[in-house]
Amino acid sequence: MGVYLIMFEQRKYAVIQSVAQGRKSKARAQVELGLTRRSISRRLTVYKTDGKLGFQHGNEVIGFAYLSGFYKAFLPQTALLSIYTAEGCPVKGGGHELYTVIVVMLSQTNIEYIISTIVADNYRSLSFHEKEGFKPMLTFPKLVRKAERFIDVIWM
Numbered sequence: 001m002g003v004y005l006i007m008f009e010q011r012k013y014a015v016i017q018s019v020a021q022g023r024k025s026k027a028r029a030q031v032e033l034g035l036t037r038r039s040i041s042r043r044l045t046v047y048k049t050d051g052k053l054g055f056q057h058g059n060e061v062i063g064f065a066y067l068s069g070f071y072k073a074f075l076p077q078t079a080l081l082s083i084y085t086a087e088g089c090p091v092k093g094g095g096h097e098l099y100t101v102i103v104v105m106l107s108q109t110n111i112e113y114i115i116s117t118i119v120a121d122n123y124r125s126l127s128f129h130e131k132e133g134f135k136p137m138l139t140f141p142k143l144v145r146k147a148e149r150f151i152d153v154i155w156m
Helices: 001-020 026-033 036-051 094-106 123-133
Strands: 055-058 060-071 078-085 111-118 137-145 147-156
Touching: 001 026, 026 036, 026 078, 060 094, 078 094, 094 123, 111 123
Parallel strands: 078 111
Antiparallel strands: 055 060, 060 078, 111 147, 137 147
16 A cells, blocks of 8 residues: 555656646646646645645645755765655654655665754654654754754754
C-alpha cells in the first residue's frame, strides 16, 4: 500500500509539473489523474507557491517539501531539504510520505547528501529528522531571533 501511494504521488507530481510547464493541459491532467479541475488547480497552486510536493486537507495546505541546490559550485552532490507539516496535521505520516517521495525522486539524480536547517526549539522537526536518519552536523549558536530571544540553528 505505501509503495502504491508513493508511486501514485510521484505520478501526480509529474503530471502537475507538466501542466505548470505548459506541456499538458488541465483537462488532460484531469483525465490522467481522475481528479476534478478544481483539484488540479489546487495542486498546481501548491506546486507553484509552496514547493515541488504538497498536500492539502480541505482547502488548507497542510504540508509541503522541496529541495534546492546547496552551494552547487562547491557541493554539487548536496541538496537542502525544506519540509513542513502543519501543527495538528490531521494526516498521520504525511511528513514521512513527502520525505519518501523526495528520496525516490533523488534516486534518479546525482544528489548523494541532504542537509536540513532546523531552528533548535522546533522539537517536532528535530524528532522527525532523527527518525528519518538525519544526524546533527553543525550548530550555529544564537543565529535566529525569535520572540525577543536568540535561538540556535542546527544543520542535520
